[in-house]
Amino acid sequence: MKEAHASRETGVRLAAAFLALVGVGALAAPWLTTHAPTAQLDPVALAWQPPSAAHWLGTDSYSRDVWSRLLFGARATMGIAVLAVTVSLTFGTLVGAVAALAPRWLDALLMRATDALLAIPRLLLLLLVVAGAGTLEFAPLAILLGSTGWMMTARVVRQDSGRLLATPHLEGARALGVPWARLLTRHLLPSLLPTLAVAATAAFAAAVPLESGLSYLGLGVRTPLPSWGNLLADAESQPLAHWWVIVFPTVMIAGTVLAANALANAMERQWRR
């Protein structure tokens, strides 16, 4: 049992280290790359170069450097995911916590509306909005992802707030007549932090595939700007001989999601038992 615990610890450290590396790579992308991510160096002579000293991860069909596109793609994918999670977490927490504190009819109304929104397939909603907007810049895309993803957070927060409000600390604060805004910010939210950390990490793990999926479909970040999703779209239907254009984005997407999921699990084990 102890052995399992130790290997679990290592796994969590690896996950955190991977996410940190991706984060640093995304932030420092201009200093870690030698080519611009959209530069077509020589579409005739330099297309489909396998990984080499000059191009660490090879080049794609337009002779663009895959390493640069991967790092700048991390900027797009990670940036959009983080912003989307911020939006969905803020809104979801607000709805869930207010519902828990509100009178019964408002609570029921808010939570039934949340359930109804959960019944709309998220991708369809995104398709409809993206169709309307045409091309979306980074920030609107992130806000769109966040505003369609807050419902699960709201449900978890509502559930946990209900449990917390029954604890002596919060019951006492309520009995002493603490105004509800102060009750929310000073008493309920701090107690919710572990729940929120888990929810945020899980939402991040869901936002990365969603953004990359949309970009893969050509509805998110559009080429020539790189995102992990449209790197895959560029690699689509290539012969396996050009393995470097497909393997690296695949590893990045799956690795990031796996690491985030592992972290969320570890936090859940740590705090919510």
Place this chain on the structure above:
Amino acid sequence: MGASLLGRLAQGALVVLFVVATCFALIRLAPGDPFFRALDEASVPAEVRAAQLARFGYDRPIPEQFARYLGNVVRGDLGWSHSRGQPVAQAIATALPSTLLLVGTAGLLAFVVGVSLGAWSGWHADRPIARGIDRGAMLLLSIPDYLLALLAVMGPALAWGLFPVGGARTEFGPTGLLGLVDRLHHLVLPVLALALPIAAVVTRLQHAAMRDVRDAAFIRTARANGVPERRIRWRHALRNALVPVLSYGGVQVAAALSGVVVIERIFAWPGMGRLLYDGVLSRDYPLIAGGVLVAAIGTVLGTMVADLAIRWADPRQRNA
């Protein structure tokens, strides 16, 4: 029970109405209209376009259009699909069976594999193999379904030629028994791409639930009463441990539809996902409304079935 079922049906109907109304309004607020491909020419005068829009009532206020649409739906008329040149009902009637086949096979596979793997590995949670299964599921659920589909197309389909690249059957292909084999052959990759991530989540949920229930007091009591071990495992433990998986299944119905849109596009599968995707891109208002209506009804029914199953598995929730 009867009254609560009626209440649930009414609630479900409200959800369907809400979903259809949202999508109905959103697509009309989007730029463009069903005729943008045909009439976006400098040579087409504005009056012709206005007349065409008026012919289908698209110049009216959205609430009025929605009221008319509802009236037509109640009379069984889903309208005319501009992009496909056929009645929407007919387009849905050809697309729905393909999707039901795809989703049904994938869902069944995901739950059978996930529940059995998860139940076994959760019951024997201390064995290295069981931990390996749990880890493997964790890895698998981190690969998005579109990525699995993409890899499946590139490797087994394109490079190795083991499976067809897309479609639901070979055009002008064999009929009879060989035709059935041909259809199954086309079904393999899309079903796997759709089912594997779901199976991975189900495995992990079932694993955790079974591991927790293993040490529960009622299991010990049953054992002390001399209930045979097999019966304890399958009747007492598994039934109890199914609850989280079933409630996940209820939430998953809507999410699965998102997956269907992507998978059907990648594999050129002629189903509801493609119908909705094409409908949105060509601004085919009636086609979108009809597709969303069917999808919403399916989602609500799926959630209700999951709820009923939870009540079966956990009698405490029958009065809730």
